[in-house]
Amino acid sequence: MLATLFFFVIVVSLYPLGIGPEVQLLRRIAPGVVWVAALLASMLSLGRLFGNDYQDGSLEQILLTPQPVYLVVVGKVFAHWLVSEIPLVVIAPVVGLQFGLSENILAIIVASLLLGTPVLSLIGSIGAALTLGLRSANVLVAILVLPLYVPVLIFGAGAIEASIGGLSAKPYLLLQAAALILAVVFAPWATSAALRISVE
Amino acid sequence: MLEAVNLSCARGERRLFSGLNFSLPAGSYLQAFGPNGSGKTSLLRIVCGLAAPAAGEVRWDGTDIVGLGEEYFGAIAYVAHQNGVKDELDPIENLRISSGVAGNALSKREAQAVLERVGLGKQQHLPARLLSAGQRRRLALSRLLASRARLWVLDEPLASLDDDGARLARKLISEHLTSAGMAIIATHQEMGLSAGQVQRIEL
Numbered sequence: 276m277l278a279t280l281f282f283f284v285i286v287v288s289l290y291p292l293g294i295g296p297e298v299q300l301l302r303r304i305a306p307g308v309v310w311v312a313a314l315l316a317s318m319l320s321l322g323r324l325f326g327n328d329y330q331d332g333s334l335e336q337i338l339l340t341p342q343p344v345y346l347v348v349v350g351k352v353f354a355h356w357l358v359s360e361i362p363l364v365v366i367a368p369v370v371g372l373q374f375g376l377s378e379n380i381l382a383i384i385v386a387s388l389l390l391g392t393p394v395l396s397l398i399g400s401i402g403a404a405l406t407l408g409l410r411s412a413n414v415l416v417a418i419l420v421l422p423l424y425v426p427v428l429i430f431g432a433g434a435i436e437a438s439i440g441g442l443s444a445k446p447y448l449l450l451q452a453a454a455l456i457l458a459v460v461f462a463p464w465a466t467s468a469a470l471r472i473s474v475e
Numbered sequence: 476m477l478e479a480v481n482l483s484c485a486r487g488e489r490r491l492f493s494g495l496n497f498s499l500p501a502g503s504y505l506q507a508f509g510p511n512g513s514g515k516t517s518l519l520r521i522v523c524g525l526a527a528p529a530a531g532e533v534r535w536d537g538t539d540i541v542g543l544g545e546e547y548f549g550a551i552a553y554v555a556h557q558n559g560v561k562d563e564l565d566p567i568e569n570l571r572i573s574s575g576v577a578g579n580a581l582s583k584r585e586a587q588a589v590l591e592r593v594g595l596g597k598q599q600h601l602p603a604r605l606l607s608a609g610q611r612r613r614l615a616l617s618r619l620l621a622s623r624a625r626l627w628v629l630d631e632p633l634a635s636l637d638d639d640g641a642r643l644a645r646k647l648i649s650e651h652l653t654s655a656g657m658a659i660i661a662t663h664q665e666m667g668l669s670a671g672q673v674q675r676i677e678l
Contacts, residue, residue: 331557331558331559331560331561331562332555332556332557332558332559333559333561333573335525335553335555335557335559336553336555336559336573336576336577336618337576338525339523339524339525339548339551339553339577340545340548340576340577340578341545341546341548341549341577341578342545342576342578343545347576474525475520475525475526475527
């Protein structure tokens, strides 16, 4: 689980080291860098979401419980988010300092990650469920899931960019919230269907 | 009452069985025999609703299980080839979590009592990765005791158990049948249960 966090920190830190201390340029690329790093980091841990349960047979037991699978999936995704995404949200302001960003912009970064990372976990769970038991699961998850992450990336980076440019980040954050609501409603449903297919 | 109507199962191009009919009233058990790869596990997975049959249907009290969904899952307990045991957790945690998810929450004391019954009283605080294959099997079977399921679906329940464990498993299943339960058992050896009406199918 710590691997996700270190990956995020290292990727975000590589840019200032590689580009040099030009504050203007760093501020310009910060929103994209933070979000792309968050997308890639969140993909790293997707294999563990259902992988262990699938291998040791617990997944079958979970699918045969009288609970709706939807709720089970919501619980698993929430746990995944708490363990592997919340640390990114917490550490983001610290690594953001390397880009010469002010406090209120760092606050916007936290807000946009807080709204966007659950969407990453939810969409990622569909990919993780579909690729269960496949040999090249990790690569396939990336191909399946990264295109679906694009809206999260655009709105998330948009919020940070707007606040750097002195505009209000609110419309972007609202769009992110809308994406979150959509994902909470539909993604667990798709994931449950995918799990049933993978187990069969 | 469980009924299978004209079940058939195909794996890829190969047809494993077809036209399979049986009905299982309360207090009886069905034993599915067959060599490796004959479709015993596939039959059990179809009966559980984990896999869909190529044709035919499984009925529970007269209704197709596809329409019953969670209501049916509350009435069955499946012990698969894989034990579904989490290595990092000890037997008590394993049992309490799996029973809790299955809708019969156990207190710590109840879980201890169940584990004593299956002979894991001394190992209840060991991480499950330290358990032997037979002890893991006992842990998987302990879930049956904690559940209120009417139908037990068992895939090679005696696998890796010692003589004592096999006797225990037979006793548990017999008791379940005596209290009007049902069981479907895939195995290549004779179960020889002391209770219950037996039906045999050869796959």
